[in-house]
Amino acid sequence: MSASKMIRGAMILTIAAFVSRLLGILFIIPYNALTGTEGTFLYGFAYTPYAIMLSISTMGLPLAVSKFVSKYNAMGDYQSGKRLLKSGLLLMSITGVIGFLILFLGAPYIADIYGVPAETLPDVVLVTRVVSIAILVVPVMSLMRGYFQGYQSMGPTAVSQVVEQIVRIAFILIGAFLVMKVFSGSPVTAAALATFAAFVGAVAGLYVMLHYWVVRRPYLNNMPQKSNRRYKISYLSMYKELVTYAVPFVAVGIAMQLYQAIDQGMAFHYLEYGKRIKEIIITDLTVNDQKMVMIPVTLATSLAVSAVPAIIKSYSMGKIADVNNKITQAFELVLFLTIPASIGLSILGYMVHGLLFEIGPEKLQIGGQVLMWYAPTAIFFAMFQVTASILQGINHQRVTLVSLGVGVLIKILLNPAFMKFFGLVGPVIATDIGYAVCILINLIAVKRATDYHFSMIVQQLIHIVGYTVVMGLAIQLVFLLFGGNVPSSRGEAMIVIILSVLIGAAVYLALAKWTGLLRRVVGRLREQKAS
16 A cells, blocks of 8 residues: 555544544533533543443554554465454454453442442442443454554544444433433433443444445455465464553553542542532543543644654664654644643633533532643643653553553552642642653653653743743733633633633744744644655
C-alpha cells in the first residue's frame, strides 16, 4: 500500500477517534440535565469498573493486533494474521464471558469495597451488572478492528467507532428522556438504560465490522495465495508476542480509570462530608467536570500523538536527531494547546459548570471549585499520554508500566490524607502528583534512549506560560465587568464564557503570532502532515 494511502488511513482513524471521544464527552450535559446528580452518579460508578474490566478483557487488542498483522503481512506471511484472527475470536469470546461474569457476580463486592451507603448499594449493583453485558461483545469487535487495521484498512474501524458511539448516545438520551419526562420514572431506571446502552452501541459497532468482513472477505482470503512464504509459528509464540504489544496499550488505556476508581473507592471512607455532598463531589470529580477536562486533552493528544508513526520510522532507521525533532514537535503541540485551554477552563470553572450543569448555590459551589482545581490536570493527562506514546515509538513501552504503577501507588498513599486535609480538592492534588511522577519517569526514559535535550522545548514552554498568564489577566477584566467569577444565571454564564473565550484566545494567539511561536507550531503541523 502506498504511503499516501497509509497517511490517509491514519488521518481517517484519528478523526473518527476524535469525533467518537468528543461525542462521548458532550453527551453527559443533556444526560445530567435529564437525570440530575443521582443518575449521573450511578452512571459514573458503573462505568469506571466496566472500563477497567473491558481494557483487561480486550488486552489492548486493536493496536496490538494491528501491529502484529502488519508486521507479518510485511514479511509476506498473511497466514499468521489469519490464524490469529480465527483463534482470537474464540479467545476473545472466552475472555468476554469471563470479564462479564467477574463484573456481574462481583458487583456487590465492588460496591461494598467502595463503601457505598446501604440505601444506594442495590442501585450501584444494578447498573454495574447491566453495563457488564457489553463485555460479551466488545472484545470480539476489538479483535476485528485490529485485524483490518493490520491491513492498513482504517475505514471499518473508523465507521464502527462512530456508529457505536452515535447509537450508544442516542439510546442513552432517548431512554433518559422517555423515563424522566414521558413516564415520570426514576433516575435509577434512566441510569440502568444508560449503562445498557454500552451493549446496544457495541452490537451496532460489531454489525458494522461484520458487514465489512462479508464485503472484503474474498479479498482477504485471497491475500495468502499471493505469497509463497509461510511461518508456522506456534500459538504460544503468537500470543506471547501479542501480549508484549498489548500490555503497554492497556496501561495507557486504563490509567485514568484507575485514578477514578481510587477516588470512588476512597471518597465515602475519607471525605468528611454528608452522604449527599459526597455523591455530588464524586459525580463532578469522575463524570461531569472530568468530561470537561478531557476536551482539551482529546484535541491536543489527537494532534500530538499523530507524530508517533514518524518517530517509529526515524528511530528504526537510527536517525536520532530526527527522532528528537519529532519529540519536540509532539511536546510543542500538546503544550501549546493544552496549557491555555486548561488554565482558561480553570479560571472559568464556576461559569462553565453553572452553564452546563447546575446553577443552584450548593451544587455550583462544589462543581465550580472541583472544575477550577481539576482543569489544570488536563496538562498532566495529555503529557502522560504523549510521553507514553513516544516510548512506544522508540520501543521502550515497558517503562509506561513502571511509571503507571508508581503513579498509582503514590495516588493510593496520598489520597486518604489529602481527602481529610484538603477536602474535595484533595483527590485532584493527589492525582496531579501521581501523574507528575509518571511523566518524570517517562521523560527520564526518553532522555536515556534518545539523549533528548529538554532545552529544545523549555524556551517555547516559557513563552506559552507567559502568554497564558496575560490571557488569564484579560479574562479577569471580563469578570470585573460582570461582578465576579460566579454566575447568577445561565444567561450571564454564557455571555461571560463567550466574551472570555474570544478575548482570551485573541490575546494568546496575538502574542504567539507576534513572537513567531504560532508560525512554528503551524509549520510543524504542516511538516507533520507532509511526513
